[in-house]
Amino acid sequence: MEWRGIAASSGIAMGPAFLLKEEKVDVQRYEVNDIEQEVKRFEEKVKQSISELEAIQQKAKEKLGEKEAQIFAAHILVLQDPEYIGAVKEKIQTESINAEAALKEITDQFITIFESMDNEYMRERAADIRDVSSRVLKRLAGIEEKSLEDFNEPVVLVAHDLTPSDTAQLDRDKVAGFATNIGGRTSHSAIMARSMEIPAVVGLKNILEGVEALDYLIVDGIEGVVYKNPTSTMIEQYAIKKKAYEAELAELAKLKAEPSITKDGHRVEVVANIGNPNDAKVAVANGAEGIGLFRTEFLYMGRTDLPSEEEQFEAYKQVAEMFAKENPIVIRSLDIGGDKELPYLDLPKEMNPFLGYRAIRLCLDRTDIFKTQLRAILRASVYGNIKLMYPMIASLQELREANKILAEVKQELDQQNIPYNKEMEVGMMIEIPAAAVIADQLAKEVDFFSIGTNDLIQYTMAADRMNERVSYLYQPFNPAVLRLINMVIQAAHKEGKWAGMCGEMAGTIPAIPILLGMGLDEFSMSASSVLKARSLIRKLNAAEMKLVAEKVLQMETAEEIVQYVEQEVLEKIK
């Protein structure tokens, strides 16, 4: 059996399926005769659950740090809570009922209290309690959790969807690949999979329903196909394909220390997009010449409160120190809101989160959060070639407002005699069509632009990139999009500034010749695309690509453009 989806992360993975599926326990209420035995059974399962949580806490501590592991300390305390656990035992005793029913009824009482509280953060704690109690319920029902540790070989994760924090916790040694029902090439799990170099196919629609635990799966992240229980001939063929893919990677690896330079000597930068210091390691290993986009929001996600200045400073400094002094590290200030929520900020739900209170809009309003981050970035700027970049700027006023706050923070640091790089470059993302249209004006007040194509395309085409029904409008090669991109690059150059691109498009093979021809100075992409992009750039001629770009800008459809580049450029250098 096979499923076709979207190739989200390249490579081939084979292994037994591991299903991430919520098992529902159906709780029946019945009378028990031996009450003491029932209380004892309950106590034992609680004890077992606590030791499981302790093991998870230990692992989280090693992988994510002390602070992140503390949430599990709270979960353990819930199972040690005299009022909660005591109330369950009392209910078993006074009503002579089974532990499952007593646990469920007491848990529901507490959940009602938390859910009725006027604070979203507290309402969310109801989910924690549900999570902890369902662990005990499952143990009472005799369901034992399979852990990734129980497998001798890496597994293929199969899930409806993977949240960013799920993906961040994936252990690359234990997970060969993953396959999900929903998602697209630009969904966060796909982006994370690429940066972690785990082969992945997403948007498979109903794979979770069609696979059972331990079914043998092949995930073809190159073609976007997943096969269940393939024949031995197929496994052999795929083993060969996997080897060929790895050989190609080895060939590309030779370009790691080489410059990204065209045949006629035009040099550009090929850098990587990252979410955390771990990704930066992968970027270095893949020969990135720096970081073109450090998505700082991952420092803020999957936790219970804001990261401190010190914590952020350490993360930025750590990334800067992984690269040579001259390599650029572009740090994007907080881009939260939209599809990336922070429960602890208690933001109201919006009708159109992508058009709402997010990114720079939130930062200009919550200057406390913004200033803490700016201080951390400035302080880290003495450790490398750090540059600051604002997301989602829509107008000149917003840019000036952000720069005003930056100036205030600099002044504070001066007063405290805290060193920072006074020459730190400050740029902005171009991801709103309004910003692209006034790029000539904006270029006078920034040091650089970075074009964020994922959002620029969705806003230009007015098509939600997460909505599968309008995904046909997500067209990087649409003439309207290409013209906007060209406008932005030319506007930057006219003012003597540089222009980069940090969207998925910068790493897309047919886009590279066009962007090179338009004069793009910096290409930022998933680490896994860096060497492929460099290899292509080294085969191209910049003067010729200028003509290609000019020609393409006159074409009428995305199909025509892609076909032209494939036939006239890519075929010829094969």
Add this chain to the structure above:
Amino acid sequence: MVEKVFTVKNPTGLHARPATLLVQKASSFPCEITIVKGDKQVNAKSIMGIMSLGVRQGDEIKVVVNGENEDEALQAIGEILESEHE
């Protein structure tokens, strides 16, 4: 029995992390510790109790301690409530 009123200084109030610290500290003492906010009172050794109070920064909290090492316990709990760190 000893008691004292404290003002919560932690910017996040008594969310999961500070609540965890408070319960861990309270559980390390043999005495009975009760936290009172308005007309609600809960056992300081119960994380569910503490969190269900929904304490925010600036709230006034009365701590009542009864039993062995009560002075020491009152001081330790007060330090957590008045800590400005997250």
